[in-house]
Amino acid sequence: MLKAAEGIIKIMEEKEPKIIIGLMSGTSCDSIDAGLCEVFPDMSVKLIQGINHPYPEHIRAKIFSAFRGEISIKDLCQLNFAVGECFADAANILIGEFGKPDLISSHGQTVYHYPYDEKLDGLSLKSTMQIGESAIIATKTGCPVVSNYREADIAAGGQGAPLVCFADEKWFKNSLVQNIGGISNVTVVSDDCATFGFDTGCGNIMIDWCTQKFFGEKYDKDGEIASEGKICESWLDCLLQDEYYFLEPPKTTGREYFSNKYIENILKTAPSEPKDVIATLTALTAKTIAQAYERFVYPACHVDTAIIGGGGAYNKTMMKFLRTYLPQRIELKTHEDYGISNNFKEVMAFALLGYCNFYNIPNNLPSCTGAKKRVVMGKVSK
Numbered sequence: 001m002l003k004a005a006e007g008i009i010k011i012m013e014e015k016e017p018k019i020i021i022g023l024m025s026g027t028s029c030d031s032i033d034a035g036l037c038e039v040f041p042d043m044s045v046k047l048i049q050g051i052n053h054p055y056p057e058h059i060r061a062k063i064f065s066a067f068r069g070e071i072s073i074k075d076l077c078q079l080n081f082a083v084g085e086c087f088a089d090a091a092n093i094l095i096g097e098f099g100k101p102d103l104i105s106s107h108g109q110t111v112y113h114y115p116y117d118e119k120l121d122g123l124s125l126k127s128t129m130q131i132g133e134s135a136i137i138a139t140k141t142g143c144p145v146v147s148n149y150r151e152a153d154i155a156a157g158g159q160g161a162p163l164v165c166f167a168d169e170k171w172f173k174n175s176l177v178q179n180i181g182g183i184s185n186v187t188v189v190s191d192d193c194a195t196f197g198f199d200t201g202c203g204n205i206m207i208d209w210c211t212q213k214f215f216g217e218k219y220d221k222d223g224e225i226a227s228e229g230k231i232c233e234s235w236l237d238c239l240l241q242d243e244y245y246f247l248e249p250p251k252t253t254g255r256e257y258f259s260n261k262y263i264e265n266i267l268k269t270a271p272s273e274p275k276d277v278i279a280t281l282t283a284l285t286a287k288t289i290a291q292a293y294e295r296f297v298y299p300a301c302h303v304d305t306a307i308i309g310g311g312g313a314y315n316k317t318m319m320k321f322l323r324t325y326l327p328q329r330i331e332l333k334t335h336e337d338y339g340i341s342n343n344f345k346e347v348m349a350f351a352l353l354g355y356c357n358f359y360n361i362p363n364n365l366p367s368c369t370g371a372k373k374r375v376v377m378g379k380v381s382k
């Protein structure tokens with residue numbers, strides 16, 4: 001017995017800092033984010049260098065076709081390998097400057113996420129798909145690659161998301177860690193309760209889509225268009241009735257729900273002035289965050305700080321609306337206030353998940369994903 005205990009202590013002592021490249025592209029598909037990190041046994045992560053590596057435009061267009069379910073199985077098959085090459089290219093830029101890391105941890109590109117507990121003939125339909133073939137990344141970089149994290153959590157009964165909560169719990173205390181990416185998600189870290197997290201709803205997806213449609217721009221830079229529009233309160237009230245916002249956590253969502261069809265449908269009742277559409281959709285994201293806190297967070301625990309991150313944090317109008325909708329006692333902070341780069345936080349989180357995979361440390365948080373047990377997520381390609 002004593003021997004076994006000593007063995008465990010020895011394994012724990014043997015953990016060393018590792019150099020890990022985290023790779024990620026989110027639902028916005030705005031860039032492949034790559035971060036060279038040093039991960040320490042106490043689970044802290046230092047970013048050495050980060051880059052935002054754009055997809056070639058034709059690959060990005062294919063990924064959006066995949067989101068719409070408009071590509072063939074042959075195209076999807078090829079896209080998996082092509083995206084793997086793009087991810088490897090991003091990693092190789094860092095490797096060219098700094099040399100090879102101990103390993104690469106790749107989230108991949110989500111093309112489909114179906115977190116619902118539905119069955120067909122007794123077989124579960126719950127599933128997720130991240131592409132960016134890791135064998136290609138491993139071969140093109142010469143480094144071992146950990147990838148395909150979400151599947152193990154789903155196999156354990158979870159939703160396979162959100163995964164960054166694991167890092168938030170290690171890095172922050174008594175805070176609402178709010179990410180506003182394509183989708184918005186929060187991690188609630190509090191002394192009063194077990195860490196929990198969920199998707200609060202749409203983040204930038206609908207704003208991006210309408211900015212492209214009405215103004216021919218990829219996104220509403222700094223929230224300038226929204227700042228020139230007026231919130232249409234009646235349309236906002238109508239959008240806030242969507243059933244997703246009322247579901248109890250754990251819950252996750254994605255482009256499958258906030259789809260082009262969904263957006264086209266809500267636009268049927270939109271105000272006629274495009275700037276007002278952008279302003280109202282920006283308000284929608286801010287308001288759904290504030291309402292999610294009121295419904296699911298404040299009754300569970302006391303927190304006074306919200307750390308706002310993701311691309312939406314750069315949208316000044318979004319931040320202004322958030323300030324209006326959140327109670328005054330909630331202090332708004334940035335990741336930078338804690339010495340963490342907002343731009344590269346998610347790749348730092350994936351570097352940490354990769355570190356845990358390497359040392360066989362369970363890296364899902366069942367209180368966030370709904371999994372029945374803790375598991376070591378990630379598959380290795382060498």
Ligand SMILES: Nc1ncnc2c1ncn2[C@@H]1O[C@H](COP(=O)(O)OP(=O)(O)O)[C@@H](O)[C@H]1O
Nearest residue numbers: 026027028181182204219221222310311314315
């Ligand atoms: N300066 C900015 N002003 C307004 N919005 C921004 C700005 N920078 C990024 N964004 C928004 O953030 C999105 C990207 O956010 P990100 O956190 O990378 O999301 P994801 O994880 O889905 O890729 C962009 O599509 C855009 O909508």
Ligand SMILES: [Mg+2]
Nearest residue numbers: 026028030031
């Ligand atoms: Mg992104």
